[in-house]
Amino acid sequence: MHGRVMATNDRSENRPSRQINVILRNQEPPVISQAVPDTEPAPIQKVIPQQKGLFADIQKELDQLVGLDNIKELIYEIYALLQIGQMRQEAGLISGNQVYHMIFKGNPGTGKTTVARIVAKLFQKMGVLNKGHLIEVERADLVGEYIGHTAQKTRDLVKKALGGILFIDEAYSLARGGEKDFGKEAIDTLVKAMEDYKNQFVLILAGYSGEIDYFLQMNPGLPSRFPIQVEFPDYSIDQLIQISEIMAKERDYILMPQAILKMKQHLLQEKCETLYAFSNARYVRNVIEKSIRQQAVRLLAQYSAGTPGKLELMTIRIEDLKFDKK
Ligand SMILES: Nc1ncnc2c1ncn2[C@@H]1O[C@H](COP(=O)(O)OP(=O)(O)OP(=O)(O)O)[C@@H](O)[C@H]1O
The missing domain is CATH 1.10.8 (Helicase, Ruva Protein; domain 3)
Structure with a gap:
């Protein structure tokens, strides 16, 4: 499946494997079934009613979207991870900070911005982001006309996005002019902001699949900063x-x-x-x-x-x- 959430602080290599299957049902309480090894207690079918309320609004919005099954699954996966993270924290277990910066790849009109808005709402509901707004920008909004101007413009936009999502459409155009272009300055400023404002905003880079792949290849430091990569297929x-x-x-x-x-x-x-x-x-x-x-x-x-x-x-x-x- 495209768009899996990859845990960045997984310390479980030495423990027995535990597979969590998430079954998403229309308007019904989510069911989380756990397949566990023989040595552990019998499989538990656990229904957690309080999840229904939190996810119901999001699910309603997802239900309005035709197709996009991989993305709906991903959003539920993130929700499940956040819910379980809270429970783990309450149980005194490690529930480290997950990185949620994302890459959305797809042709125009495939639902990238729409899904980004839903993700912003989910993060706000789950307390990951305190505002849950979406700032949508493109190259011209980030890149300036003289040295230092780009860094300033980019920093200003990051500040506006704090508590929400900064969504950069056609992100690959930042690498258009190579090393000498101000786009490079925007990329460097964004990378620095991801460090400086860790967990205070989520960055989503969006664009055509091939161009985004090329962009990531040209900037080898970037892919590892975006653990969630999602493909938006063309609609039939x-x-x-x-x-x-x-x-x-x-x-x-x-x-x-x-x-x-x-x-x-x-x-x-x-x-x-x-x-x-x-x-x-x-x-x-x-x-x-x-x-x-x-x-x-x-x-x-x-x-x-x-x-x-x-x-x-x-x-x-x-x-x-x-x-x-x-
Ligand atoms: N799966 C879907 N079901 C229903 N409506 C959809 C779906 N996907 C997109 N739309 C609608 O199509 C329009 C364009 O979608 P959106 O702006 O999210 O696409 P995009 O991939 O961000 O496009 P672009 O890359 O051109 O900015 C919006 O009105 C959105 O509500």
Whole structure:
């Protein structure tokens, strides 16, 4: 699975192995089953009701997301780790500080920012971060125009992110100009901030998979600082259709079957033509929003002397679909 949490202070090498299987069920109390060696007490099925409340909100948000099973699993894994960490602490056991800086790899519109927001909320609920906000930046926000300017800009943004998440989109662009570029200064400042403000913010670097891999290769000191690496796969056409129906529903609209069919055909073509530049769920969102505007224009023209009924106000027809990119 992508995106496993790697414990950085694991002292258990010499102990018998203990495997923790996490089963995530919809709206039900999480069940944690432990498979333990013969010498230990019989397997325990432990239901911990107080976890339900804390995780319920997060789970509700995750349930709204189509696909992303590996990421949902990862988020639950982090939650479980934090819960058990608290219990271990209360039991007087070592529950050392975990490092939560992350790399999110994926094409545009695959849900990276959305998931980062949910992660921020989880960390805030679990007391890892005291604010749980997300500061989203890109190269231009970090890199300055003269020596020292970049370090200052980057430090200021880190300070804004304290208590939350600093999310750097297209992070690899910081290494674009090599050693002489101010991007290098931003990277060095970020690395220093990760030391200076340990556990006070979480840094997420996001971007295209290949470019992020290249970026990490060029900066060998970085990968070990990001123990959690997650792949955001492109959505299938069926998932994109599901997403479009959810997006329409959230706005109190319904897509007619003919409109769905047309959307399907169009997405197939668009995905083939644009390849890596295809912006997945973001593209679908734009289509839905444009189509809603188009429906409004159609209805006004159609009902110049009356009011459309409730169902008509909700319906997106095939002729409402708008695909142009402008
Ligand atoms: N799995 C999903 N289910 C439902 N909606 C989704 C899903 N993934 C993304 N979206 C929606 O698609 C839009 C774009 O998502 P988001 O901004 O998280 O993508 P991103 O990977 O950060 O994109 P970029 O790299 O271009 O910034 C948002 O409106 C988000 O709510």
